[in-house]
Amino acid sequence: DQQVKQNSPSLSVQEGRISILNCDYTNSMFDYFLWYKKYPAEGPTFLISISSIKDKNEDGRFTVFLNKSAKHLSLHIVPSQPGDSAVYFCAASANFGNEKLTFGTGTRLTIIP
């Protein structure tokens, strides 16, 4: 039972344009969401997070949007750069202190120069 879904296994975007990565979840108890970025042969690295009390969080070129009613979140990267080419994982957690993260299966983003 996959509670966090990333339905696009891959995405290609031209350098300088906007990259939009999507994530859906089914568990209404999730109240904290994170995006991780992973390069080959490395561990995932934390990118940005959002709490369910917000609908948007921005950090430089990265913005995460949360639509609780649709159980959907998205990561926007503007402008996209070649170094952004990586696999992006969406993750969710149910309650503060639980610390158990449920991950999606990832989306491979390729930035075309």
Added chain:
Amino acid sequence: DTAVSQTPKYLVTQMGNDKSIKCEQNLGHDTMYWYKQDSKKFLKIMFSYNNKELIINETVPNRFSPKSPDKAHLNLHINSLELGDSAVYFCASSPQTTYEQYFGPGTRLTVT
């Protein structure tokens, strides 16, 4: 000055053997984790330790035994290895009061 380190990076072994993977973090974090990423790239939590105490154990076969000698180390011992244990295993750590987890580089285990 690697924050979360794992050894070995690659491990090839035969079915039935016993092996260990070591993890160390120098971030001063209280909580450490083991994750398994299978062939479908699904990253799933196996164990979590907080200050050397087990707090999460996710329906993992008891052939897998985590050991935390101190809060900076969480080792994973696997007995009687099976083909299905082939995967990439990631160690991670986090401060007690945040969800943000810091991952090690992973150990690719291949069981033949």
